[in-house]
Amino acid sequence: MTREITLNDLMEAHEKKERVLVDVRSPGEFEEGSIPGSINIPVFDNEERAEIGTIYKQVGQEQAKARGLEIFSAKLPVFVEQLKALDAPISVFCWRGGMRSKAAATFTDFMGLDVNRLTGGIRTYRQWVVQALEDYEFSAQLLVLNGYTGSGKTAILRKLQEENEPVLDLEGYAGHRGSIFGQIGLVPNNQKKFDSLLITDLRRFKDSPYLLMEGESRRIGRVHMPDFLFEKKERAPQIFVKLPIDVRVQNILDDYHPDESKDAFLEAFSRIERRMHTPVAKDIRDHLEAGEFREAFKMLLVHYYDPRYEHSISRHEERNDVVIEAETLEEAYLKVKETLAQYTVKK
Template sequence: MVETIMVEDALEIKDCVFIDVRTPKEFEEYHIKDAINVPLFSNSERHEIGCLYKQVSQEKAIQFGMDMFLSRVDSYLKEIKGIKKDLIVYCWRGGMRSRAIAELFNTKGYRVWQLDGGIKAYRNYILKKLNEFNYDFEFYVLCGLTGSGKTKVLKNFENSLDLEDLAQHRGSLFGGVGLKRRSQKMFDVLLFSELEGLKGFNRVLIEGESRKIGDLILPEKLFTKIRRGKKIFLEVNLDERAKNIREEYFVGSQILEIKNILLNMKQILSINVVNDLVNKVDEGDYFYVSKKLLEKYYDSKYRYTMKDFKFDFFVKNFEEIKLIF
């Protein structure tokens, strides 16, 4: 018989693989870091089972699910073929879905546990750990006008925390262009993992952010720690910033995304400015569009946000940041 295991104990096992048996849609929203999705049911089948449960009976829903499960035993086993590590199987709350798959894998000789409480218990664990996290390091907060290349700087340091990368959003009106946004739950999972990896460092470089990145919210404790960090302002001239924006944003299908966002900015920038920018997009003059967006929108917005900040250092390039950090 398969035993259950608590989240805390499961995460202590180093040589194991987490198997998520929820639907692909559920898995995409969030999952345990590095877990493998072996869905018991497809998205549509899960919906159909739910309808049977509500509209017919629990018995019919269970029978339908069992029939689907038995017809796919070989495919489930194929998904984990070659895995030599111990398995920890989970579903939403540690119910029938994970129990069925765990028992199957157990009969085939795998060492397997069922995660007690499922992904719901893991979610509660993550929230608790984020709330309790002891920030032993000091944040050095990298600030600068849009297009300054702050993200590139972060990637040069091992002891850095790139919140925008975790969120898959650059924290502005155009911040989601070309990116697939993460859910709050998945963001929290990845954030906790990154924070754990920074233990042992005395200093951590991070980009200055508001508490919201797109639709995602930073833990209050983390945001407070960032606000208290030493602040570095990266000075980069307008043309260089416009060049950076052009290279990062105006690529492939992202161009159409930008154009559609511009068309919804008439109340912010005025009809004449928007029409001018849209025409320049159509002409392929992306440097012009980037520069005007910085002048007409981004720079004034950023300066207002940062007006009460007192900066500890002013730098012009990566080399000067290395001297400080």
């Protein structure tokens, strides 16, 4: 009889780092979304899972079980050694808390490891994520870091993250930078992954006096920001960063490394080319094709991105939000930190 653990107990133990979470589904399923912080030690690889699924559909359940047992038995010694190497209490899970997690927990428990399995599997976790986001209520002050394209907002947020500041890294959750070029060099996440990462950090920062996020649009790459967060963002105080245009261009070059993805930039540019005046668009395309990215990005900022921000800037200034003017990214970062200091005491 395998021991089971409820989702609430598992989440509490995971947050306290008392148990290691092991997703025993196939690598393909794991990539589609899992519990943040879990590791993948699959019972079946992608091909084996597909084979068993075919047997189940074409022959029957018993034959599929028999083939699954045959495959898992052959790899059991290696599987057990992988779990042993974690040197910690373990909670395993599969999709519905069924055969795969039961087999994994049963055999490893027999070998003397401290192993239990999640009741209901990751399907239960996914249902919890959806409900948790629907029920979430802010107790912290939400602050929004905004600014022209290339103002180093993401770099500032990542540096604050390194200092354990309460940052909601929406672009990181989405695997996308939020612009027309935002997917270049990244692997975009699906909504399941985005939601899981978001609620994990919302819970992690539940006692923080403030939360800081970037001024994203409702859609970020392949995912959508939850309504409650988007509406809160629209009303939240803004910290608006202004940097010289040449500094912004350099920030973009440092972030995107366009010389490594020239074709991807040309393909992405084709999606906005028609929205621009023809002579300007042609000049930008010529620069991109010639690998003259500094010139291309400067023209994109002046003729495309900056005009789209003008209305936003005037709205922020009318609301008396904080506007930070700096000559370098480092100076902007330090001024953002000074601004955040006034929110460190929870009211």
